[in-house]
Amino acid sequence: MGKIKLDEIDHQILDMLIDNTRIPFTDIAKKLLISAGTVHVRVKKMEESGIIKGSSLTLDYKKLGYSFIAYVGVFLNNTSQTKFVLERISEIPFVTVAHITTGKFNIFCKIRGKSTEHAKEVIFMLDDIEGVYRTETMISLEESINDKKRLMHSIFNDM
Amino acid sequence: MGKIKLDEIDHQILDMLIDNTRIPFTDIAKKLLISAGTVHVRVKKMEESGIIKGSSLTLDYKKLGYSFIAYVGVFLNNTSQTKFVLERISEIPFVTVAHITTGKFNIFCKIRGKSTEHAKEVIFMLDDIEGVYRTETMISLEESINDKKRLMHSIFNDM
DNA sequence: GGTGAAAGCACCGAGTT
DNA sequence: AACTCGGTGCTTTCACC
Numbered sequence: 001m002g003k004i005k006l007d008e009i010d011h012q013i014l015d016m017l018i019d020n021t022r023i024p025f026t027d028i029a030k031k032l033l034i035s036a037g038t039v040h041v042r043v044k045k046m047e048e049s050g051i052i053k054g055s056s057l058t059l060d061y062k063k064l065g066y067s068f069i070a071y072v073g074v075f076l077n078n079t080s081q082t083k084f085v086l087e088r089i090s091e092i093p094f095v096t097v098a099h100i101t102t103g104k105f106n107i108f109c110k111i112r113g114k115s116t117e118h119a120k121e122v123i124f125m126l127d128d129i130e131g132v133y134r135t136e137t138m139i140s141l142e143e144s145i146n147d148k149k150r151l152m153h154s155i156f157n158d159m
Numbered sequence: 160m161g162k163i164k165l166d167e168i169d170h171q172i173l174d175m176l177i178d179n180t181r182i183p184f185t186d187i188a189k190k191l192l193i194s195a196g197t198v199h200v201r202v203k204k205m206e207e208s209g210i211i212k213g214s215s216l217t218l219d220y221k222k223l224g225y226s227f228i229a230y231v232g233v234f235l236n237n238t239s240q241t242k243f244v245l246e247r248i249s250e251i252p253f254v255t256v257a258h259i260t261t262g263k264f265n266i267f268c269k270i271r272g273k274s275t276e277h278a279k280e281v282i283f284m285l286d287d288i289e290g291v292y293r294t295e296t297m298i299s300l301e302e303s304i305n306d307k308k309r310l311m312h313s314i315f316n317d318m
Numbered sequence: 319g320g321t322g323a324a325a326g327c328a329c330c331g332a333g334t335t
Numbered sequence: 336a337a338c339t340c341g342g343t344g345c346t347t348t349c350a351c352c
Contacts, residue, residue, distance in 0.1 A: 004222050014216065021180040021214040024345060035321055040347065042319095053217040055180040056307060057173065060212050063163050064314050071230075071260065071267060090303045093313040097304050101230065103297035108230060112310065114317075138262035144249045145256050148215060151271065154252040155223050158273075183328060194338055199330060 004049050009034065011156045013042055014052075018148050021055040061112060068113040069140035072123060073105035074132055081131035082106055088129045094122045105136070163208050168193065170315045172201055173211075177307055180214040220271060227272040228299040231282060232264035233291055240290035241265055247288045253281045264295070 006014075009032060016028050025043070029036040046052045061067065076085060082100055089098045089109055098109035109126075113119040119139075126135050165173075168191060175187050184202070188195040205211045220226065235244060241259055248257045248268055257268035268285075272278040278298075285294050 014218070018216050018218075019213060021216055025347095026345060036346070037322080037348080038320060049222070050219050051222050053219050054178060055214060055216050057177050057180055057214050058212040059173070059177075059311070060209050061314075063208070063210050066314060069258070071258070086301070086303055090305055093305065093309040095305055096310060097302065099228070099230070099297075099299040099303070100301040101297040101299055103295070105297065108297060108299075136262065138258075138260040138264065138267060140258040140260055140267075142245070142259040143256065144245055144258070146249055146252065146254055148218075150252040151255065152218070155220075155225060184330095185328060195328075196330070196339080197337055200337080203330095 004051055005159065006046070006051065006156075009038075010042055010046065013039060014046070014152065015149065017043070018152060066112055066114055068115055068119050069143060070111050070113075070119055070123075071138045071140070072109050072111060072126060073136040073138075074107040074109065074126060075134050075136070076106040076131050077133045078131065079106060085129055085131045089126060092122060092125055094118075095126075163210055164318065165205070165210070165315075168197075169201055169205065172198060173205070173311065174308065176202070177311060225271055225273055227274055227278050228302060229270050229272075229278055229282075230297045230299070231268050231270060231285060232295040232297075233266040233268065233285060234293050234295070235265040235290050236292045237290065238265060244288055244290045248285060251281060251284055253277075254285075 012032055013028055016023055016031070025036045025039040028039045032039075043052070074085070074089070076082060086098055086100060086107055089095055089107065092111075094111050094113050096110050096112050098107060100106070101108045111119060111122050113122055116139075119137075123135060123137060126132060171191055172187055175182055175190070184198040185195045187198045191198070202211070233244070233248070235241060245257055245259060245266055248254055248266065251270075253270050253272050255269050255271050257266060259265070260267045270278060270281050272281055275298075278296075282294060282296060285291060
């Protein structure tokens with residue numbers, strides 16, 4: 001689980017793939033003045049080493065009718081139940097991510113839903129989990145997603 | 160921005176692409192008993208309609224030395240500054256996402272960093288933004304990410 | 319660890335039903 | 336709207352550097 005070191009070529013390959021995974025390796029090769037075979041081998045290595053965990057599509061959930069986002073803080077009766085409750089929470093498909101956290105809440109999660117009505121149902125599911133004392137909801141009114149590329153560049157500049 | 164309707168074939172195509180964007184269209188075609196050309200046309204349509212916004216790599220940030228995650232709630236002096244502060248926050252590369260929210264906080268964001276030391280720097284950057292009154296940090300001790308496929312299936316079952 | 323060529327096959331458009 | 340077919344060109348491997 002330690003750091004893995006990548007060279008400048010790897011950085012550039014990731015830079016081109018990060019926001020378009022289907023870009024042809026030949027295009028990458030042309031731009032970096034290396035052969036397509038080399039791109040192939042390097043990507044494979046980054047996959048094998050686990051730096052690249054996978055690839056995925058970015059869908060427009062709003063267009064699918066799921067425009068509601070909220071964060072829910074969860075308070076537990078007893079912190080010994082944390083792991084158990086985290087697992088139950090993670091079984092709800094409308095929960096996109098859940099964290100065990102320090103601070104105010106014991107568990108903290110993000111939910112995505114169709115509407116306030118729908119979100120209410122999801123929050124009730126959370127409240128119904130054994131060990132959950134109460135929840136506190138923050139509804140997202142506007143979301144600003146930061147480009148992955150920027151974080152990646154900051155990381156690379158630091159290596 | 161209304162709902163767009165997809166049929167069962169589209170669902171299946173997305174199901175195969177969502178966690179492996181480079182899977183050959185011929186493989187998809189074989190599995191769905193349609194021609195590769197049809198897969199191609201349908202994917203293109205979903206891209207044109209905006210349902211598919213793009214594709215991206217999933218990197219292992221832990222392996223890159225960035226294993227620190229925290230959520231930071233931001234309190235403002237004055238809610239009229241919300242938009243301005245959101246923009247300033249979004250300029251920080253270690254902030255991965257920021258929301259304007261109802262409830263306790265005015266703005267709520269997620270940060271990723273190297274260490275507690277590094278996170279401290281990022282939080283100080285937030286505190287230094289004009290209009291920010293104070294912040295409240297929740298450090299993630301454990302993250303549980305939900306498979307995109309599950310949310311997608313729930314959405315499709317509902318259409 | 320990189321190259322370059324070659325074989326295989328995928329992509330994607332045109333034409334057909 | 337989906338299929339077949341064919342040209343173009345991408346991926347992937349391998350012998351060599």
